[in-house]
Every structure is written in structure tokens, then in C-alpha cells.
Amino acid sequence: MTERRRLQExxxxxxxxxxxxxxxxxxxxLLIAVDGLVPGPGDAGSEALLRRAEAVAGTWLAERQVTDLPQVASWREAYQGFGAKPNRTRNSLEALLRRTPSGLPRVNRLTDIYNAVSVLHRxxxxxxxxxxxxxxxxxxRATGNEIFDTASNGxxxxxxxxxxxxxxSDDAGVTCRRWNWRQGRRTQLTDSTTSALFILDALAPxxxxxxxxxxxxxCGHLKRLGPxxxxxxxLITADTSGAPGTSSAHGLPSENGRS
Structure with missing residues (x-):
């Protein structure tokens, strides 16, 4: 089986x-599956992207609070819809935006890229x-019996x-709690990750x-991370609700990203 076929399945x-x-x-x-990544620490490209994200976020937040951004407000409302308290468990976008004044985290070039893209596109x-x-x-929506592996004090x-x-979740348990609040340790990106899944969560507006x-x-930034x-x-929407083969119908045909 080719890697592209495996990703598609x-x-x-x-x-x-x-x-x-x-x-x-x-x-x-919008789910993006990628293979062929060459792991590595942050580089000049990822650093420049992070700095651009910090600068752009700074212009947004100079005149308003983080919670006044429509995209953040929408996610706070969604969290309340399933009983979460958004002031205690912030969605990942809000959490990153709140870190921009002091600087976004520097982890590795793969993580740094997707964090910067998250901020830039809100x-x-x-x-x-x-x-x-x-x-x-x-x-x-969890039953409450699912397993989520995390860490406390190491x-x-x-x-x-x-x-x-x-x-x-997957067949083994929860991979990310509260929609996009906290990812589990089992599937987290590491310095040796060569195949990754990226999940873009979208709500109106x-x-x-x-x-x-x-x-x-x-995808443009990922393509430079390996030969x-x-x-x-x-793309999965409410009207497809997980039915396979919907990518082309929504303007997202499977692509061979080999460069």
C-alpha cells in the first residue's frame, strides 16, 4: 500500500x-494527513513565521480584548454548549493569542509552524x-468512560x-479533550515525528x-519539511457527518504533495 493510499484510508x-x-x-x-516529514528543531523559517504571527496578533489586540475577537467568542460559546467553563479551560486559539504579548512557545519546527498558522488565521x-x-x-460526545493520558508534575x-x-478520540481513547483544549501524550508530536495529522476546527464566523x-x-509550509x-x-461538515469520500465534493480533492 502506498503512503498516499494509507493516508487517504x-x-x-x-x-x-x-x-x-x-x-x-x-x-x-478539515483534516490533513502528512507523511515524509523530516523532524528538526525550529529553524529560520519557523522563527520568522512565529514572529509574524506575534506581530499580527499584536495589532489585533492593541484595540480589543482577546475575547472580543469573533472567532474566539464563537468558541467560548461552543464550550459553554457542552458545559465547559471557557474562563477555566480555554480553546487552543484563545490560549495561543493570550501568549503572543510575551512570545509564542518555541517547540520544534513542526509544532511552531502549526501554532503560527493557527494564530495568523484565527x-x-x-x-x-x-x-x-x-x-x-x-x-x-464522551460517555465519561474514555481514557485520556496526560501528565501532572512529570x-x-x-x-x-x-x-x-x-x-x-481513536479506538484507544481520547486524543484531545474539550474539542481543542488539551492534547493527550500518546499521540503528541515529538522530535521524531515523520507522519502527522493536523485538525483545523472551524465555527462561524x-x-x-x-x-x-x-x-x-x-500545507505550503509543510512541503518544505522534507524532499x-x-x-x-x-473536509467534514454537518451534512456529510463523517461519510467517506466527501473531499472532492467540498473542493478539497486529495492531493499528492510530493515536491
Whole structure:
């Protein structure tokens, strides 16, 4: 099986549960599966991107609070919809924007790129190690029995989501709690990651056009991270709710990203 075929099959099996679509019919998930990445520390390209994101965010926040940005306000409302307290558990976009005055984190060039793209396009964006998935990705409302592996004081801790909480998961458990609040350790990106899944979470007022522009920007930066990068994308919306083969119907045909 070719890597591109493997990536496509993974995305075809991904789904958004109808209970999530019922909670927010405006929700869209754009999934990007990538293989052929060459791991490495931050470089001049990722540093320049982070600095641009910090500068752009600074202009937005010079005249308003983070919570006044429409994209942030929409996610705070979504969190309240499943019982989360947005002042205590902030969506990933808000968390990053709040860090821009003192500087975004510098982790490695793969993580730094997607964090910068998240800020620049004002969209929650997560990255995971695709090789650590068991089965495909699913966005569900938790029963409360699912396993989530995290850390506290340097020690591994097993938690469980709240019943009804919106979580990303695979066959082994939760990969990200509260939609895009905290990622688990099992699938986290590392300095040795060569195959990754990126999830772009979109709510109104972010348009489909803006969502695709953010994905294009991310893919453009990823293509420079290896001589043979393969990229496959899929958009899941409320009306498709996880049905395979919907990419082309939504203007996102699978692409061979080899350069």
C-alpha cells in the first residue's frame, strides 16, 4: 500500500458524530494527513513565521480584548454548549493569542509552524503523530468512560472526560479533550515525528473560504519539511457527518504533495 493510499484510508474512516453536529451545525473539521516529514528543531523559517504571527496578533489586540475577537467568542460559546467553563479551560486559539504579548512557545519546527498558522488565521489547529493512532480519528460526545493520558508534575496520569464533553478520540481513547483544549501524550508530536495529522476546527464566523486558505497556508509550509512530502486532505461538515469520500465534493480533492 502506498503512503498516499494509507493516508487517504485514514481520512476516509474519520468521522464527526451527529451529536456534535447537532450541538453546532456550523462546525467543520478539515483534516490533513502528512507523511515524509523530516523532524528538526525550529529553524529560520519557523522563527520568522512565529514572529509574524506575534506581530499580527499584536495589532489585533492593541484595540480589543482577546475575547472580543469573533472567532474566539464563537468558541467560548461552543464550550459553554457542552458545559465547559471557557474562563477555566480555554480553546487552543484563545490560549495561543493570550501568549503572543510575551512570545509564542518555541517547540520544534513542526509544532511552531502549526501554532503560527493557527494564530495568523484565527483558527484552532492541532497536530498529532499519525503513527500513534489506533484506528482513525472521531469527534464525539464522551460517555465519561474514555481514557485520556496526560501528565501532572512529570508523572503520567489517566483522566476521563466529563459525560457529554466534546472530544477527539481513536479506538484507544481520547486524543484531545474539550474539542481543542488539551492534547493527550500518546499521540503528541515529538522530535521524531515523520507522519502527522493536523485538525483545523472551524465555527462561524470563519467561512469555508477562510478555512481552505488556512489549510493551504499550512500545507505550503509543510512541503518544505522534507524532499518527499505526501499530503491528503478531507473536509467534514454537518451534512456529510463523517461519510467517506466527501473531499472532492467540498473542493478539497486529495492531493499528492510530493515536491
Amino acid at each position: 485514514f481520512l476516509d474512516a474519520a468521522r464527526v458524530d451527529t451529536a456534535v453536529s447537532a450541538l453546532r451545525p456550523d462546525y467543520r473539521a 483558527i484552532p489547529l492541532g497536530g498529532e503523530d499519525l503513527t500513534r493512532y489506533q484506528g482513525s480519528a472521531a469527534l464525539i 508523572e503520567t496520569v489517566i483522566e476521563h472526560p466529563e459525560p457529554g464533553e466534546v472530544v477527539w 470563519l467561512t469555508d473560504e477562510a478555512l481552505i486558505t488556512a489549510a493551504d497556508d499550512l 518527499e512530502i505526501s499530503i491528503v486532505r478531507r
